[in-house]
Amino acid sequence: MSTPADQTEAFHQRIDEALHNDQLRRNFRSALTGIMARRAEQFPDDAQLQALRDQARAVRANSLVRQPELLEQLETKLTGNGIQVHWAESPEQANAIIHTILDAAGAKTVVKGKSMVSEETELNHFLERRGIEVIESDLGEYIIQLAEEPPSHIVAPAIHKNRVEVAELFRRFHPEIPYTEDIDTLTQSARQILRNRFANADAGISGVNFAVAETGTLCLVENEGNGRLSTTAPRLHIAITGVEKVVEKLSDVPPLLEILTKSATGQPITTYFNMISRPRQPGELDGPEAVHLVLLDNGRSRIRVDEELLDTLRCIRCGACINHCPVYVQLGGHAYGTVYPGPIGLALEPQRVGIDKVGTLTSACTMCGACGEVCPVRIPLPKLINRLRAEAVDGQRSDAGLPGHGSLRKSGEAVTWRVWRQLYASPRLYRLFTWAATRLRALTPPRLGAWTRYRSAPKPASRPLRELVRQEGFRHE
Amino acid sequence: MDRPDSIYFFATCLVDLLYPRAGLAGMQLIRREGVDVVFPDDQTCCGQPAFNSGYRDEARRVARAQLACLARDIPVVVPSGSCAGMIKHHWPELFAGDRDEARARAVAARTFELTEFLVDVLDVRLSDLGEPTRIAIHTSCSARREMGVADRIESLVAQLDKVEVLDQARKAECCGFGGTFAVKQGAVSGAMVNDKTAALRATGAGRVISQDCGCLMNIGGAFDKQGDGPATQHIAEFLLERTS
Amino acid sequence: MSEARERILKRLRANRPAASPAPDAYQKPLGWDRERRIAAFSERMQAVRGEVHRVARDAWTDWLARELPARGLRQVLVGNGAVGDQLAERAPDGIALRRYDQPVEAWKASLFDDVDVAITAARAGLAESGTLVLWPDAAEPRLMSLVPPVHIALLDVGRLHENFAAAIAVENWADGMPTNALLISGPSKTADIEQTLAYGIHGPKQLITLLLD
Incomplete structure (x- = not known):
């Protein structure tokens, strides 16, 4: 069993490893610099941005x-529309639900659209x-698969x-395709490789961006068309999503869509916005004959x-918090070791998975506030990360509340803070x-752990300010 | 707000012990505008280090001790975006439901970051008496985002006609200090400050100024370790030096 | 799994936050006249490599008769609605007109491999984002706008809304959603390699809008 100490050590x-991988860090720096600039271009008017965030x-x-x-309304509507709902x-x-559905349909091959929730379940x-x-x-x-x-x-x-790394992967797995590092050519190769897969798959699995209760509609946001293909070409479509993705009305969708695509990739809109309300109806000639929605809790309801x-x-x-995080840009996503990396990962994963298991993540934050500043739905991420740090070291351990509450409290650290407080x-x-400290400044240790690996040690001044203000005739009381 | 007769100067623990000249300069800048500057002798620290480490009880105890010495209804001026942000935004949260909540809120409401106070309240006019120089500005994340006063340091420096401010790459990116972050995540913090110092060096500036001593300790310490870097200086010292 | 359902709902009800005010229905009126809408639609669509051509309402078959052969688009897929009928009346020489008239399972391989271009109507357009609105149906099925490498859509300029919020409100979408509703803004694209845009990944490589008026 892994202890909180193991967790910290594994994280470090x-x-x-990430910090010693120069290529990785260059890849992230270059990609994120571009994304941040493109997002900023989408919001030339700050007042409009703030109003959209409020909405x-x-x-x-x-x-x-x-x-x-x-x-419940979503379930009733979807069911009425012919979409089966599973919890x-x-x-x-x-x-197990997804496997049972696939099994009953005799499905042997599945094409999948992107779904982070399916990463949570390790569905593949x-x-x-x-x-x-x-x-x-x-x-x-496909590349990371x-x-x-x-x-x-x-x-x-x-x-x-x-x-180059993508080209190497294609060479390894598709030696029949001429080697190229040209992005357009690599993209066309992927089109050719995957086209037959779409045509022949028995089932498609996708995520959901918004589920509209009012109409029983599953909304998917994408650029490539793979999401549409996965949800349209096979006879069977299974969507999986977290229970929090429901929204009340159709009219709730346009502001969410706008701020999602602008925040995520700096696009005014993605190529496709796919709204699915029914399986194939009598007389219709394509689309899946059966559509299922799996609503996953996985710790979400206890976050409340x-x-x-x-x-x-x-x-x-949208990932905007991740794109703007000065820690993420140094490390990349794998270093976090959780499904969701970056600021939202720091806030979400300890609550979802447990502070005892991933609470150390919250140390990977300088409280710079860049994440909270760009969050399209105004999640106060620094505040949440700070709160979770407090939950992690709280001395009053209790089973109520968050899983692993108080589990990262270390007696040495607690004593240090008590002395500091006194x-x-x-x-x-x-x-x-x-x-x-000022009189004995000559004795200041020249090395202070990690600090002095990158910087010289700070040294107290010869006199503290409180003594200088007297010499300069300032009033003190 | 109207120009006050007197203010409290809340120097912060870092300034008191490591950067007293910055604190003194801040007090002198205000005093020469005709405002009586009071230094509460019992002040120590805003409590931020413990607060950001999850030790809220300890943070509250230390913050409570400050409430007593900031009792009069006069502005509290802080030569640091992050400590000002702690008082202004986190004290009300830290004292929520506490017997001192009202006092904490009252202090928060009259707390200003130094450059914010110089510009918004005192509307200072500066004339540059120094030699031509080229500098870079590092605005702390808390001054930029939490306090929303990033433009104040810029507008103060803009009044100095012989000072050229050089543009840097990734200006709004954190320098990697983050208080205890620099210790708990030392390697990440080191990577971040190396990126920040590289961007600042690339400007060719001879000096880097900031409104926060935490950032200065981080960036200046890294320049010092690397050798042959620009000087670093708190904005208060820089302004006083250029104008007297 | 109804036990899971009950337990999830029970937890959600147990931890219920205080009500916050429901948001106002979102509208973003821009006050754009017809020409402004046309200009914005065209500009946005072209910015993501969509082609836009303004064509007289009774001249789109002429445009196709000229352009399809010129672009080497010979295997032409149409639906069973008015668009297909009108084009069938005067199919240009050298063009094989194919109707989508049987379930996809009967001809999936051919749909994926043989068709050069599909021609459909668009239900509406969104000016602000340069977007086509399609509600595929039995006459013009879903895969027409997705599988062939080129998609040509006919859009009446009178059906250009300012934006998505306006379309939903004006057309009362909440009263009855179709099986599948689509917003399409340009040809298929990806930026998954080095955040560099590449067009024509899984969906159409070209999207051509004929703006009819």
Whole structure:
């Protein structure tokens, strides 16, 4: 069993590997610099951006307040439309539901559109172990499936690879295709490779960006057309999504869509916005004959411990916080070791998975606030990360509330902070301390762990400010 | 707000012990505008280090000790975006439901970051008496985002006609300090400050100024370790030096 | 799995946050007249490599008769609606007109491999984002706008809304959604390799809008 100490050590080991991979860091720096610039271009008018964020925040907040009713309404509407709804509390349940549906349909090959929720359940491995072939059809997902890696970014899963690395993968797995590092040619190769797969797959699996309760509609956002193909070409379509993705009304969708695509990739809109409300109807000539929706909880319902933490669930998975995170750009997504990396990962994963398991993640934040500034639904990410740090080291351990609450409290650290508090909460002691530190500055240690690996050690001044203000005749009281 | 007769100067623990000249310069800049500057003797620290490490009880105890010495209804001026942000935005949160909540809120409401105070309240007019120079500005993340006062340091420097401000790549990116982050995630912090110092060096500036001593300690310490880098200086010292 | 359903709903109800005010229905009126809408639609569509041509309402078959052969598009897929009928009346020489008149399972390989271009109507357009709105149906099925390498859409300029919010409101979408509703803004594209845009990944490589008026 892994202890909190193991967790911290493993995290630091992954960080160390990432920081020593210069190519990886160059790939991230270059990709993210471009994405940030493109996002900024989409929001030339700050007042309009802030108004749109307010609207998107309100839509998502409302849907969370009314979530149980909206889920029931969604289920009723979808069922009435002929879409079958399944509920899963855990990844195991979700995978079993999907496998049962595929099995009953005799489906042996599946094309998949991009779905982060299916990463949570490790669906591909589950199905492959049961003899079902799963082909990721989003280009980025296809690349990392070849590389047998998890996504390193929730929107751009292969962002950590450059064209040479992609070309090498294609050479290894498709030796029949002439080697090229040209991105347009690689893209055309992927088109050729995957086209037959779409034509011949028995089933398609996709995620969902928004599920509209009012009309029973599943909305998917994409650029490539692989999502449309996965949800249209095979006879069977299974969608999987988190229970928080429901929104109340169709009119809630346009502001979410606009701010999602602008925030995520700096596009005014994606190539495709695909709204699915029914399976193939009598007389219609294509589209799946059966459509299923799997609603996954997987820890989400317990995130609603209080209203501050609930804000986490407003997330629409645009990845803007990740793109703007100065820590993520140094490390990339794999170092985090969780399904969701970056600031949203820091806020979400300890709540979803447990502080005892991934609470150390919250140390990977300088509180710079760049994430909160760009979040399209105004999730106060730094505040949540700070809150989770407090939950992690709280001395009053309790089973109520967040899983793993208090599990990262270390007695040595707690003592250090107690001493710090005694010093800084007592003006008398503090004055003594500054007096001594300035007089004894020659004794300041020249090495201070990690700090002095990159910087020289700070040295107290010869006199603290409180003494200088007297000399300069300032009033003190 | 109207120009006050007097203010509290909340120097911050970092300035008190490591950068007292920056604190003194900030006080002198305000005093020469005809405002009585009061230094509360019992001040220590805003509590931010513990707050950002999850130790909220400890942070509250230290912050509570400050409330007592900032009691009068006069502005509190802080030569640091991050400590000002702690007082202004996190004290109300830290004291929510506490017997001192009202006092904490009152102090928060009259707290200003130094450059914010110089521009918004004192509307200072500066005349540059220094030699022509080229500098780069590093605005702390808390001044930029939490306090929203990134443009104040720029507008103050813009009043100095012999100072040229050089553009840097990735200006809004964090320098990697983050308080205890620099210790807990030392390697990441080191990578970040190396990127930041590289961007600042590339400007060719002879000096880097900032409104936050945490960033200066980080960036200046890295320049020092690397050798042969630009000087680093707090904005208050820089302004005082250029104008007297 | 209804046990899962009950337990999830129970947890959601147990942890219910205080109500926040429901958001106002979102509208973003721009006050654009017809010409402004046409200009914006064209500009946005062309910015993502979509072609836009303004064609007289009764001249689109002429345009196709000229352009299809010129572009080497010979295997032409049409639906069973008015567009297919009108084009069938005067199919240009050298063009094989194919009707989508049987379930896809009966001819999937041919649909994926043999068709050069599909021609459909668009239900509406969105000016602000340069978007076609399609509601595929029995007459013009879903895969027409997706599988062939070229998609040509006919859009009446009178059906250009300012934006998505306006289309939903004006056309009362909430009263009855179709099996599948689509917003299409340009040809298929990806930026999954080095965040560099490449067109024509899985969907059409070219998207041509004929703006009819």
